[in-house]
Amino acid sequence: YLAQGGDWGGAITTWLAYDHSKTCNAIHINIFTMRHPKGSQTKEEKDWETKFVKDQIMQDGYRTQQATKPQTLSYGMMDSPVGIAAWIIEKFYFWSDIKNNDIESVYSKDTLLANIMVYIVTKTFNTASWIYYGRREEGGRFLPKDFRRIEVPTAAALFPAEMLAWPPRSYAERMYNIKRWTKMPKGGHFAALEQPDLLVDDIRAFARSLR
Incomplete structure (x- = not known):
């Protein structure tokens, strides 16, 4: 099966891929909720993290x-x-x-x-x-210290008004086996309700690429 998640589903889908990689064939996420236990590595990633923390103060x-x-x-x-x-x-x-x-x-x-x-x-x-x-x-956003990269094929749909800003792709690729990275033209946090056609089209395109 292919699992998809936004909001809390983004975390649940991540854990499905991490804990059940033998049965979960692929995941599609439209939010970046989890964090690598080693945190940001490059300057670009650290700049994103600093801005993210400041932006979240009002959230x-x-x-x-x-x-x-x-x-x-x-x-x-x-x-x-x-x-x-x-x-x-x-x-x-x-x-x-x-x-x-x-x-x-x-x-x-x-x-x-x-x-x-x-x-x-x-x-x-x-x-x-x-x-x-x-x-x-139970530990918040961070994955376990002995975290191993999620190797199941992963697609990411980045909606511009998402309240949890996505990191640079390099950060995501240290956590996921990114096969599709789609920057959406519009939409926000509630993508399935706000822009269902854009979301579903991306899920379908990703699923077709796995056949």
Whole structure:
């Protein structure tokens, strides 16, 4: 099988390829979430890492709260539909390829409300937050110190408005067996929702190349 992942799926897909290389034939990722245990090596990679850390300062508020005190946050969110809406729509706004501050040029109100209602109706804001706590407790972004390069064929789709900026290809190639590296013309973090055709076309092209 070929596994594909964005957001949390990017990390899960990476671990599938790392732990199950005999059954996972290839992976396609549209986010770079994991880190090499030896970190950046070249000047270009170190420059990327420095900029990445600075850029993430304004993104870390939600992540820190969910990774350290998820239960406290959840009581407030589950008691306030407006609170959940603000918490979630902020991400859609800042992590998408939006022009002229018009979020509805990318997502309809129905799409945004449906996403919010999934959390409200199923009462799962709490469990969705705890995954951040779990990742923090289990080591965060870094792969094991005895990490071995992932050798299954890997494709990377780089969307320009992704909130987790991609590193130079040299960094990615020390972690993955990169066979396809596609710089997308538009799109952001929620690529499957925002630019589904671009994403699916790239996955299909990669799959065809493996036959």
